Amino acid sequence: MATFTRRRTPPDGKPYRWYKGCLRLDFECRCAYCLLHESDNQGPDNFVVDHFRPKARFEQLERRYANLYYACQLCNRTDRKGDKWPSPEEADRGERFVDPCSEDWEDRVEFLEDGSARALTPGGAFSLRTIGLDRAQLRIHRRKFPREYVLRSVLAAAKRRLKNLASLVSANPAMPAEARSELAAIQERLARLETVVLAAWNSKKPFPPEPICPY
Ligand SMILES: [Zn+2]
Numbered sequence: 001m002a003t004f005t006r007r008r009t010p011p012d013g014k015p016y017r018w019y020k021g022c023l024r025l026d027f028e029c030r031c032a033y034c035l036l037h038e039s040d041n042q043g044p045d046n047f048v049v050d051h052f053r054p055k056a057r058f059e060q061l062e063r064r065y066a067n068l069y070y071a072c073q074l075c076n077r078t079d080r081k082g083d084k085w086p087s088p089e090e091a092d093r094g095e096r097f098v099d100p101c102s103e104d105w106e107d108r109v110e111f112l113e114d115g116s117a118r119a120l121t122p123g124g125a126f127s128l129r130t131i132g133l134d135r136a137q138l139r140i141h142r143r144k145f146p147r148e149y150v151l152r153s154v155l156a157a158a159k160r161r162l163k164n165l166a167s168l169v170s171a172n173p174a175m176p177a178e179a180r181s182e183l184a185a186i187q188e189r190l191a192r193l194e195t196v197v198l199a200a201w202n203s204k205k206p207f208p209p210e211p212i213c214p215y
Contacts, residue, residue, distance in 0.1 A: 106156030
């Protein structure tokens with residue numbers, strides 16, 4: 001699953017800043033990269049419309065909604081994401097920007113109890129380093145809201161491990177029925193925990209003015 005799912009379908013071709021209202025809704029009022037909610041970051045004036053593939057290199061994508069992401073100004077600074085894009089050599093090494101519209105941040109970067117961020121993949125490492133996802137401001141913020149960051153990371157890791165265990169169990173016909181029933185019980189508990197974590201994630205309201213997207 002991806003961190004964000006686009007539900008709005010505005011037509012392409014308008015000046016890119018026009019899409020900000022739709023992006024606020026599709027990105028749940030959070031920065032696509034550091035995941036900070038606009039209500040914790042001085043509202044939408046502190047957020048911009050980012051080109052995932054930078055417009056300086058991918059001119060044809062400048063007004064394409066699917067290439068536009070909601071990002072906080074600090075992540076999108078010119079010395080961070082800005083117009084950067086991995087070189088062919090970096091891409092060969094798997095170094096690229098994590099795309100939160102097609103993959104889960106939680107599978108690429110882990111947030112720890114002290115608020116720090118640790119890369120789990122080469123793409124996670126490239127994103128973390130380039131966008132500065134371990135900066136002091138974010139560490140402090142994550143310590144303040146552990147359910148939105150640390151708990152999501154721990155939950156994602158537990159789900160990955162449980163998925164591996166489930167395939168091992170299902171591939172072994174000799175596994176006793178008790179083991180299967182214990183596994184199902186753990187899966188059920190994790191699903192309940194996920195409900196609590198998602199409620200924390202979804203509890204924040206948009207900062208005024210309300211986002212508007214007619215599509
Ligand atoms: Zn950000």
